[in-house]
Amino acid sequence: MSRYLPIMLECAGQPCIVIGGGAVAERKIMGLLEAGAAIIVISPELSPRLTALAQNQSLKWLKRLFAPGDTRGAFLVYAASSDAAVNMEVAREARKLNIPVNVASEAEAGSFITPGVLRRGRLTVAVSTSGAGPAAAAQIKGLLEEMLGGEYEPYLDFLYDMRTEIKRRESSAAVRGRLLRKLAALDVLDEIRQGTFKKWGPEVIDAWIADNREE
Ligand SMILES: C[C@@]1(CC(=O)O)c2cc3[nH]c(cc4nc(cc5[nH]c(cc(n2)[C@H]1CCC(=O)O)[C@@](C)(CC(=O)O)[C@@H]5CCC(=O)O)C(CC(=O)O)=C4CCC(=O)O)c(CCC(=O)O)c3CC(=O)O
Ligand SMILES: NC(=O)C1=CN([C@@H]2O[C@H](COP(=O)(O)OP(=O)(O)OC[C@H]3O[C@@H](n4cnc5c(N)ncnc54)[C@H](O)[C@@H]3O)[C@@H](O)[C@H]2O)C=CC1
Known part of the structure; x- marks a missing residue:
């Protein structure tokens, strides 16, 4: 079992590259947006919500398939396409370049995972099951949401x-x-x-x- 190091990363203005533009990419991108990252999405298609974000310049959309070299210069990489083989290729490239990479289809292929996150102003609570049960992480986050109010x-x-x-x-x-x-x-x-x-x-x-x- 991987023991992940929890850290709070300053991402404001940092180029973060997301491969894929579906539901999973959307969830990761919402987190990146909250952190003020400079988001570049590479995907032939985008979900309606991501399309709207591209239209209002909240992210940059490269409308095409992943190509070798795409991860170069990134601060973080998210391999969130529906093609598991492509996600593995993205992971291999990013790891070779020493760039932290998240792989949606195969957690172990990546070097970091995304926790469930709840925020109350300056308070951030992140919940991870080390990949054992993402839905359980979301449930536990829900329990904490009830405990930790707007106050x-x-x-x-x-x-x-x-x-x-x-x-x-x-x-x-x-x-x-x-x-x-x-x-x-x-x-x-x-x-x-x-x-x-x-x-x-x-x-x-x-x-x-x-x-x-x-x-
Ligand atoms: C390892 C990890 C890597 C990563 O993505 O970073 C990962 C991996 C995978 N998730 C899968 C499935 C689902 N993921 C969710 C939901 C969330 N997944 C998130 C994180 C993580 N998911 C990382 C570990 C987190 C931890 O440490 O626990 C959350 C917490 C945060 C976020 O994504 O932003 C977010 C909840 C956000 C919230 O609500 O708060 C749901 C539920 C739903 O969709 O409602 C399902 C369907 C139910 C189920 O499968 O349990 C699959 C199988 C894909 C397939 O079918 O093949 C894989 C692949 C694998 O297991 O390798
Ligand atoms: N980590 C997580 O939280 C979860 C992960 N998954 C995994 O994530 C994958 C993606 O899930 P969804 O977003 O729901 O799929 P989706 O089908 O909604 O979106 C996939 C996106 O990938 C893009 N794409 C496909 N091939 C590409 C390529 N070669 N280069 C760039 N973009 C490409 C498509 O255009 C589309 O925008 C699933 O296949 C599954 O393995 C699924 C559920 C949760």
Whole structure:
């Protein structure tokens, strides 16, 4: 069994090449779009949704079959055509060029797999079964979706703003560490759920930092 390394990859503006333009390619492309990748799709046909994305310039469409050399210069490659032999050829080429490649028809032929993803603003949860059961990954993601409500979005925005402020102001690592730990222990999430949370203005932030700098 492969043990995959989970990482969060910055893909903004990076050329990501997808071979195939059907339902599976569409799912991978929606994830790439969320990450701001520069998407190039190589496929003689596109699904209606992908056609619309090509028309509004959200992706670049090369209307043809895969050809040798197509993966050159890519940051990531997705082999998602309905031709398993072509997908294997894409994988071989990408691997030779040391480009990470995902193979929709045969997970093991690729070097990375796509987890089920749920987002709540800055929160990302990715679920993988290491390829054992993609439908189970989707189900588990569904369970987590029920557990992790929309309140996480404003909560993480709050944490982000506060951490940014603390890191900007506090040069002492010890004080910073103390503040950041106390910040994580605050029950803001519950206040947001109850609807009693009021956005902290500059004075509230100043006062909280002053009150919590010492042990
Ligand atoms: C290994 C992996 C490689 C990769 O694609 O990256 C892979 C491979 C394969 N999937 C297959 C089938 C299905 N895949 C789905 C759905 C999803 N598949 C996804 C990921 C992955 N699929 C990677 C492993 C993820 C993990 O670690 O668990 C998800 C999570 C993410 C995404 O695709 O974006 C997304 C859910 C998104 C969501 O809803 O959240 C459904 C359900 C459906 O369509 O509703 C079915 C039909 C039911 C079934 O078969 O279980 C087949 C057989 C093809 C054939 O028939 O031959 C293969 C090939 C093989 O097994 O080698
Ligand atoms: N990993 C996953 O999550 C899943 C993977 N699959 C696998 O993925 C494959 C694709 O599934 P779908 O998108 O549903 O199929 P689809 O038939 O909807 O789309 C296939 C696409 O590949 C294109 N294509 C065919 N030959 C090509 C070539 N030589 N070069 C470039 N493009 C080419 C077609 O024009 C079409 O756009 C399936 O054959 C299956 O093996 C299926 C379900 C889920």
